[in-house]
Amino acid sequence: MRNREETCKKILETAYVMFSEKGFDKTSLSMIAADVGISKPAIYYYFTSKDELIEYLFDEICRDISLSNTFDYSDISRTNLKQKLLEIGYQSIDEQASDKHFNKIFNQYILLASRDDKYMTRLLDVQAGYLKSYQDLFSYAVEIEAISATNIEAKAHMLAMVIDNISNFMLTGSKLDYKGIWQEAVESVLREQAL
Template sequence: MGNSEQTFKKILEVAYVMFSENGFDKTSLSMIAKEVGISKPAIYYYFQSKDQLIEYLFEEIYKEIKLEITFNYTDISKDNLIQKLLEIGYMSIEQQEKDIHFNKIFNQYMLLASRDEKYMKRLLELQACFLDGFYDLLKYAVQIEAICDSNIKAKAHMLAMVYDNIGNFMLTGIELDYKEIWQEAVDSVFREQKGKI
């Protein structure tokens, strides 16, 4: 990796942390440049404005979240579906425990979306991905006869909402057994299925 690429990566890493800790309004390009170890004019080589940097970071986060909820059906079977669903939630919880900045910066984007239609549209697309991703997964579960076709849309949406909101609760610092909560959500989807298939 060349110096230019390393600097670009460092700008993104520093901006990610500073925006999450201070918010967009209280973080300037000068502050980011100083932390990176470059001059303020040098940062303009990479980003023409703070807004461009904020947008670029958002798109990177957006892609990462979409990838996280893109389920690979090839390794999901009737026998391992519940375990795979549990793993999806556990992995997300573990990632959020490791990255203390993620929920903070995501909340900054939610605030930004309240006054910027472009971000609101992208966040709504992301919410639709969550809802559709879990719904498609449960439709697939019906196809492989791992679950009955009974209220699967509502069940999928419940899973999506629990999955999404665990991160919000983690941000508050409330110490809950998030893995147990996710397990209960998954178990509730399959509880009535036992003995029916």
Template sequence: MGNREQTFNKILEVAYVMFAEKGFEKSSLAMIAAEVGISKPAIYYYFQSKDQLIAYLFEEICKEIKLEITFDFNDISKSNLKAKLLEIGYSSIEEQKKDPYFNKIFNQYMLLASRDESYMKRLYDLQTTFLASFYELLKYAVQIKAIHDVNIEAKAHVLAMVYDNIGNFMLTGSTLNYKDVWKEAIENVIGEINDDE
């Protein structure tokens, strides 16, 4: 990895943490440059403005979220549906434990969206994709006869909302048993695996 690429990645890492901890308003390119170890003019080689950096980070975060909720149906069968659903939630919980900044920075984007229609639209699109991913997953479960075709869209939305809100509760420092919460959501939404042929 070249020095320019290393510096670019370092800028993103520092900005990610600083924006999460201090917010967009109280962070500046000068502060980010100082933390990275470069001059303020040097940071303009990579980003022309703080707004451009904020937008770039947002796109990267959106890509990560979309990747996280892109389910591989080839790995899902009638016999392992519950195990796979549990794994989806458990993996997310473990990832969020490793990254205490994610929900903080995402909340910064939520605040930004309340003032900026373009961010609101992108968050809406992301939320729509998020809900659709869980819906497609449960529709596939119906297709392989793992569950009955009853209130599938509502059930998908329940799973998506629990999945999302676990992260918000983790942000507050609440010491709930999040894996048990996710398991209970799965049990209540999916119920017994369909044994009908």
């Protein structure tokens, strides 16, 4: 018999995939339990309802997004700012390419948010944090005199929006040079920001 932590992890992994592929409405706790290899009544030990599972998974996804957008400034300098910005985008693109389910499930949550203020509020918080992380990074770049202070908020938000739209296009399966697009966006912003 599996221990509780392993079973809970398997439930979350299975729900993540099923919700992304079938949507919330067409995925039942019975389907998740069957795929995990437990009975439907056993799943209630972990989650009292499908809604609770959906909310828990959403909280996990939001936490992961927040952590992935917490930038480490310790190794950013005047000479490597461009390279570090490129790496941030490339890492995001690579992560998206390796997880075909993320945008699908995230879009499910966006649809849910259109009907549920609790989810909308949380999505807006995630979005605000995402934009702030880029703005903080640019503010740090000004502090170390890597860029000028001219329009840094707009430039930071532009990069955040570019990488967000790259992930939306990746979801559709469009075959574009995403890393090249990111590079052009970074170079454009830094060209206009040069001291």
